Amino acid sequence: MEKRFTANPIITKADLEPSRSDWQIDCVMNPGAFTFDGKIWLLLRVAERPIQKKGKISLPIYTVDGDVHIIEFDENDSSWDTSDPRKFLHDGSTYLSTISHLRLVCSEDGIHFDKPDDIPDILSSQGIYETYGIEDCRVSQIENQYYLTYTQVSELGVGVGMRTTKDWINFVKTDMIFLPHNKDCALFEETINGQYFALNRPSGVGLGGNFIWLSSSPDLYHWGNHHCLMMTREGMWDSERVGAGTSPIKTEDGWLMIYHGADQDSRYCLGAALLDLNNPTKVIARSVKPLMEPEAPYEKEGFFKKVIFTNGHIVQGDRVTVYYGAADEVICGATFSIEEILESILTESLAE
Amino acid sequence: MEKRFTANPIITKADLEPSRSDWQIDCVMNPGAFTFDGKIWLLLRVAERPIQKKGKISLPIYTVDGDVHIIEFDENDSSWDTSDPRKFLHDGSTYLSTISHLRLVCSEDGIHFDKPDDIPDILSSQGIYETYGIEDCRVSQIENQYYLTYTQVSELGVGVGMRTTKDWINFVKTDMIFLPHNKDCALFEETINGQYFALNRPSGVGLGGNFIWLSSSPDLYHWGNHHCLMMTREGMWDSERVGAGTSPIKTEDGWLMIYHGADQDSRYCLGAALLDLNNPTKVIARSVKPLMEPEAPYEKEGFFKKVIFTNGHIVQGDRVTVYYGAADEVICGATFSIEEILESILTESLAE
Numbered sequence: 001m002e003k004r005f006t007a008n009p010i011i012t013k014a015d016l017e018p019s020r021s022d023w024q025i026d027c028v029m030n031p032g033a034f035t036f037d038g039k040i041w042l043l044l045r046v047a048e049r050p051i052q053k054k055g056k057i058s059l060p061i062y063t064v065d066g067d068v069h070i071i072e073f074d075e076n077d078s079s080w081d082t083s084d085p086r087k088f089l090h091d092g093s094t095y096l097s098t099i100s101h102l103r104l105v106c107s108e109d110g111i112h113f114d115k116p117d118d119i120p121d122i123l124s125s126q127g128i129y130e131t132y133g134i135e136d137c138r139v140s141q142i143e144n145q146y147y148l149t150y151t152q153v154s155e156l157g158v159g160v161g162m163r164t165t166k167d168w169i170n171f172v173k174t175d176m177i178f179l180p181h182n183k184d185c186a187l188f189e190e191t192i193n194g195q196y197f198a199l200n201r202p203s204g205v206g207l208g209g210n211f212i213w214l215s216s217s218p219d220l221y222h223w224g225n226h227h228c229l230m231m232t233r234e235g236m237w238d239s240e241r242v243g244a245g246t247s248p249i250k251t252e253d254g255w256l257m258i259y260h261g262a263d264q265d266s267r268y269c270l271g272a273a274l275l276d277l278n279n280p281t282k283v284i285a286r287s288v289k290p291l292m293e294p295e296a297p298y299e300k301e302g303f304f305k306k307v308i309f310t311n312g313h314i315v316q317g318d319r320v321t322v323y324y325g326a327a328d329e330v331i332c333g334a335t336f337s338i339e340e341i342l343e344s345i346l347t348e349s350l351a352e
Numbered sequence: 353m354e355k356r357f358t359a360n361p362i363i364t365k366a367d368l369e370p371s372r373s374d375w376q377i378d379c380v381m382n383p384g385a386f387t388f389d390g391k392i393w394l395l396l397r398v399a400e401r402p403i404q405k406k407g408k409i410s411l412p413i414y415t416v417d418g419d420v421h422i423i424e425f426d427e428n429d430s431s432w433d434t435s436d437p438r439k440f441l442h443d444g445s446t447y448l449s450t451i452s453h454l455r456l457v458c459s460e461d462g463i464h465f466d467k468p469d470d471i472p473d474i475l476s477s478q479g480i481y482e483t484y485g486i487e488d489c490r491v492s493q494i495e496n497q498y499y500l501t502y503t504q505v506s507e508l509g510v511g512v513g514m515r516t517t518k519d520w521i522n523f524v525k526t527d528m529i530f531l532p533h534n535k536d537c538a539l540f541e542e543t544i545n546g547q548y549f550a551l552n553r554p555s556g557v558g559l560g561g562n563f564i565w566l567s568s569s570p571d572l573y574h575w576g577n578h579h580c581l582m583m584t585r586e587g588m589w590d591s592e593r594v595g596a597g598t599s600p601i602k603t604e605d606g607w608l609m610i611y612h613g614a615d616q617d618s619r620y621c622l623g624a625a626l627l628d629l630n631n632p633t634k635v636i637a638r639s640v641k642p643l644m645e646p647e648a649p650y651e652k653e654g655f656f657k658k659v660i661f662t663n664g665h666i667v668q669g670d671r672v673t674v675y676y677g678a679a680d681e682v683i684c685g686a687t688f689s690i691e692e693i694l695e696s697i698l699t700e701s702l703a704e
Contacts, residue, residue, distance in 0.1 A: 158559055204533055208485065
């Protein structure tokens with residue numbers, strides 16, 4: 001159903017400069033996507049660490065003042081558990097192997113992206129809730145304002161931060177909008193019955209799981225009326241974790257949301273679900289089979305194997321271009337027909 | 353500093369009838385406290401399970417329809433981990449050993465409590481977020497309305513629910529106000545700069561911890577502006593988890609909050625902190641030593657040993673009567689002088 005860009009991967013770490021001369025980029029992934037000034041823009045997640053010395057592993061942490069503290073250890077130091085390339089465990093604590101910032105690139109055709117000419121391209125961590133970086137930003141447009149909802153990571157936890165902008169030069173950073181542990185926050189781009197809505201993904205301790213919840217707000221800053229929208233499904237492709245992509249697409253049949261699901265082997269696929277137009281707490285249909293799964297070489301091999309993760313898409317008529325991170329390392333694109341997605345999930349739901 | 357009631361424990365399971373004839377009460381604990389109709393009231397947490405058969409362990413789960421499903425297993429069944437008496441682990445899932453409801457009792461003197469004459473005394477689980485029970489209710493009074501903020505437990509997670517009442521006969525149940533994983537929600541009983549405030553305790557997965565956060569709201573239903581207020585302190589009595597008691601006490605020096613802290617051995621003590629009157633995100637002082645620790649036999653021995661846990665107090669002039677659950681099994685009381693608490697934490701903070 002999907003058509004991958006023949007140019008995939010469209011952005012890799014070789015295309016970007018590290019933010020500091022003594023650092024290296026390890027991964028470029030999980031872009032937010034939006035249109036602005038007649039162009040298509042991506043807000044990339046760029047994961048960096050100090051240039052690694054032979055036999056050593058080093059990882060960076062921002063201080064509250066914006067300085068960087070480097071932790072270095074011997075690669076054979078058995079007190080560090082480095083089995084998951086994304087995060088290391090040591091002495092009961094969790095450390096990220098890289099630190100992420102956000103990077104703007106723009107394009108005329110949606111395939112070839114360049115650094116913007118006339119605006120700063122880097123958005124970095126600010127304050128105590130972002131000392132381990134900022135990640136996986138969704139960009140939503142509500143009236144004439146852009147809302148950036150992203151993951152804030154620090155030793156205080158993993159929560160959802162927000163910044164707003166109209167011109168991509170001046171930003172207003174708001175306080176944390178979803179408490180830890182939460183991520184994958186996607187705003188609806190219009191109100192329903194006078195309320196704003198957001199998909200989000202709290203994670204449970206003990207009871208509960210990695211489920212998608214739906215919350216509502218009178219003002220986009222204060223959230224309540226929390227409903228569990230979609231659980232993981234045992235034995236299926238989304239058995240271990242699910243999380244929203246970006247803003248749901250309004251269709252005549254309902255709100256179409258694209259989401260990621262991962263199984264016990266941390267294989268990340270994309271699926272879709274349809275929510276009732278007037279009452280988005282109601283799930284009308286949901287992918288039984290994945291919409292798209294890691295099949296291309298750049299999706300199956302890389303920093304973290306077998307991952308397709310999206311938090312940005314561009315809608316043009318019936319066509320949705322899904323931008324995604326592949327194998328947690330590169331940026332790719334694929335196009336879908338919205339009608340085909342709807343038909344497939346509605347048919348699957350009828351067949352169940 | 354504290355004066356325990358000589359009558360402690362003031363309520364035990366022997367004082368109450370189980371909610372069903374084939375069930376037994378295992379614990380009566382963690383009461384909310386309030387004044388109403390000229391009396392002092394407690395809203396107890398009553399933890400029950402089916403009457404246990406010899407050689408078997410059984411535990412109850414409410415269904416969404418309000419029915420009960422019983423899970424029974426052999427006490428020697430090694431596939432069940434029952435080492436923590438509060439929750440059992442089986443096949444990757446967590447089950448509570450008991451299910452809790454809330455129970456009203458009232459008193460003229462604040463020491464001898466009885467079942468109320470003329471109103472229903474049991475508040476039970478309602479809906480899909482409370483199928484494993486409701487727990488540890490704080491009762492706050494804002495203008496002429498009572499706000500019950502309590503822990504909702506289900507397979508969907510552990511979140512904060514709210515019910516409101518004016519007369520303790522008619523209740524309005526709102527949607528979940530804090531997403532999983534969250535508990536220990538204590539409302540401020542008046543607005544500050546036009547906003548409502550709530551202490552709450554999200555728990556981290558990986559990064560983060562069991563810290564007290566402060567959130568604000570325009571309406572008590574939607575919450576945002578989340579700030580991490582108090583972390584755990586390594587090597588101290590509150591090294592593993594902290595959580596608010598009930599509504600902070602307004603004093604000339606600031607908002608006095610009583611909280612619980614637990615260490616690595618799950619020993620629960622009480623402490624206090626003082627928050628700035630106009631900006632409660634600012635912690636002015638905090639107990640270095642616990643305000644009160646498990647010392648009495650009924651605090652050191654019981655369903656879960658060495659626990660003092662409060663979510664209810666009554667303020668009368670300089671005296672605060674703290675009601676608390678002891679050893680997760682019985683209800684006790686102790687009185688403090690507010691001035692003495694303030695003096696002790698301000699002196700400790702100066703000495704640091």
